[in-house]
Amino acid sequence: MPSDEPVLRVRNVRKGYRQVPVLRGVDLDLPPGRVAGIVGENGAGKTTLLRVLAGDLRPDGGSVHCGGRIGHCPQETVLHDAFTVEQHLRFFQVAYGLESLRRAEELMEVLRFPGARRRARPGTLSGGTRQKLNLVLALMHDPDVLLLDEPYQGFDWETYVRFWDLAEELRARGRSVLVVSHLAYDAGRLDTLHRLEDGVLREQERDAAESGDRVGAP
Numbered sequence: 310m311p312s313d314e315p316v317l318r319v320r321n322v323r324k325g326y327r328q329v330p331v332l333r334g335v336d337l338d339l340p341p342g343r344v345a346g347i348v349g350e351n352g353a354g355k356t357t358l359l360r361v362l363a364g365d366l367r368p369d370g371g372s373v374h375c376g377g378r379i380g381h382c383p384q385e386t387v388l389h390d391a392f393t394v395e396q397h398l399r400f401f402q403v404a405y406g407l408e409s410l411r412r413a414e415e416l417m418e419v420l421r422f423p424g425a426r427r428r429a430r431p432g433t434l435s436g437g438t439r440q441k442l443n444l445v446l447a448l449m450h451d452p453d454v455l456l457l458d459e460p461y462q463g464f465d466w467e468t469y470v471r472f473w474d475l476a477e478e479l480r481a482r483g484r485s486v487l488v489v490s491h492l493a494y495d496a497g498r499l500d501t502l503h504r505l506e507d508g509v510l511r512e513q514e515r516d517a518a519e520s521g522d523r524v525g526a527p
């Protein structure tokens with residue numbers, strides 16, 4: 310039986326920019342094997358929150374505890390045009406200390422990353438293909454918690470469906486996924502849905518979200 314002990318525990322996180330508060334006391338418990346969504350309007354602070362959770366931004370107060378490895382797929386791709394796709398994979402392999410690219414290869418297969426583009430530079434890839442690479446880089450070390458900021462922007466429908474199959478596979482293996490979007494997309498695919506509003510996170514009825522502002526994705 311998987312434990313319900315949260316793998317990610319967030320308490321009273323506060324963060325502002327130049328004295329303007331954005332996060333005013335965010336709490337969140339994410340147990341293993343859960344897919345959770347965070348929605349909120351433009352500027353609500355979703356990206357700020359994910360960056361704090363990923364350790365990329367320092368909170369002004371509160372605490373973030375993660376009992377495992379984190380994967381972060383930010384909204385802005387982490388790709389650098391000095392390197393080819395293959396070089397990105399090798400660079401991240403070393404950074405993560407991985408023996409092989411086995412998992413990366415699997416992920417590229419699942420997402421149908423075009424093999425012929427492995428020697429290409431990111432700037433020459435389509436937006437959706439760049440996003441696939443971004444996702445592979447965030448996932449290739451098989452993190453316990455995956456933080457995704459608007460992950461399927463630019464994905465076609467088939468890739469979008471594959472993305473959710475992948476999220477399902479991660480959940481089945483006890484991994485946790487936190488997906489941020491400004492839309493209450495397919496809330497039925499989530500275990501929990503949270504709304505970031507006025508700097509705090511509140512759990513929301515998924516049915517209400519679906520009948521309310523559900524918008525066709527991606």
Ligand SMILES: Nc1ncnc2c1ncn2[C@@H]1O[C@H](COP(=O)(O)OP(=O)(O)OP(=O)(O)O)[C@@H](O)[C@H]1O
Binds near residue numbers: 352353354355356358
């Ligand atoms: N580096 C920064 N310096 C100053 N202000 C910032 C910075 N980053 C974000 N902000 C401000 O913080 C607020 C929250 O921004 P954030 O990008 O976290 O929101 P968001 O919910 O992700 O928005 P969106 O849905 O548009 O991506 C906004 O008012 C934004 O202008």
